[in-house]
Amino acid sequence: MGRPREFDIDQALNIATNLFWRKGFDNTSISDLRSAMGISAPSFYFAFESKEALFQRITENYRKVQNEIVADALGQKTFKDLLEKLLLGFAEFLTDPAHPSGCLVLNSSIPVRADHPITKRFAEQRRKMRTDLEKRLKQLAQNGGKLPAGSSPATLAQMVVSLVWGMAVEAQSGATRTDLKKMAGAAVSTLTVPTS
Amino acid sequence: MGRPREFDIDQALNIATNLFWRKGFDNTSISDLRSAMGISAPSFYFAFESKEALFQRITENYRKVQNEIVADALGQKTFKDLLEKLLLGFAEFLTDPAHPSGCLVLNSSIPVRADHPITKRFAEQRRKMRTDLEKRLKQLAQNGGKLPAGSSPATLAQMVVSLVWGMAVEAQSGATRTDLKKMAGAAVSTLTVPTS
């Protein structure tokens, strides 16, 4: 009922995702979004409420996609399998030709002022990923998951997530999918105790 | 000759460095800078020419400091020493209480539009650091520097710099100096072939 929307809202969301991904939150203006979507200002606000609400919606979906990679990895039974799923998963995700390279969240969370709720939310998500990984590593350590000796699960987890964020930076700087996959492979083989 | 400057320019540069570090280039306005420095608009432009020129000046100095860490590391004679100098050096640098946590360049380069000259310059600097490391690793590999088997110097170099960028992200997200040092230590011990 009522006047039908004259633009494809999913397509508009894709356009917005792409723009935010490439330029970050602050650097993507409503004017950018509107002209890329081909809609007027009132139409934008009617459909998406505000720039921030649109961004929340987009990053919420982004979070789900990323969580799938993590969940898949955490479900593995050995450290090696976990690491492989995680790093290769991110290597492919961060260089998926379907969207810009690098991490959408990282692009928007690093520079925004520290007290901004968006930045806090993103930092919290990163923290959760790290602690979830840490918990799983502790489990694996107790069940003979063959963790490298000499470093705690906490440190190991932080090192692994750091590698992921570093891969995101490299991807945004031009690293190819092959580059990232090689890195992932190298990390797996060096961090994994040789199967004796 | 002429009327003397009524503010300390080095102090002003420190203030600007601090602001850019915390909030990135785009998110730091001239108004922010001016009020923190306590000077008027014409004084700002007279002293620093423009926001971008000021940023260039600051990041140029930043680059030098960072390069010292890299140069010190590349001067080492074994892979282990190199890695230790590099990772521990960045661990301390990225959590130096004298300035905000994380990497100033990364904070400003990730989100700025990809075609912006500043972004390009920063990406180029990252690339140079990676290739410099790669060259040195090749040398070490030929001289018995004990590199981990199974991965090329190029991949190894990219993995190491990724770890550095990841550490920068973690530092900006609240990781402590101790956290980063532990990670550095773990990375060194896992990436280093046990001295047989």
Added chain:
DNA sequence: CGTTTTCTGTAACGAATGGTATATTATTAA
């Protein structure tokens, strides 16, 4: 039909942005 609801177009809002024109003040050199 007419009413209601939903969307769009025109036009504009105040605030903040980076940057300046102009005139004035303070210093050194001649």
Added chain:
DNA sequence: TTAATAATATACCATTCGTTACAGAAAACG
């Protein structure tokens, strides 16, 4: 003392920012 130079203060510029008031247009429902 005067001229030249260097820095200041006041006030302002055009542009862009995110957002909205208001009126009209297109559909569903009675």
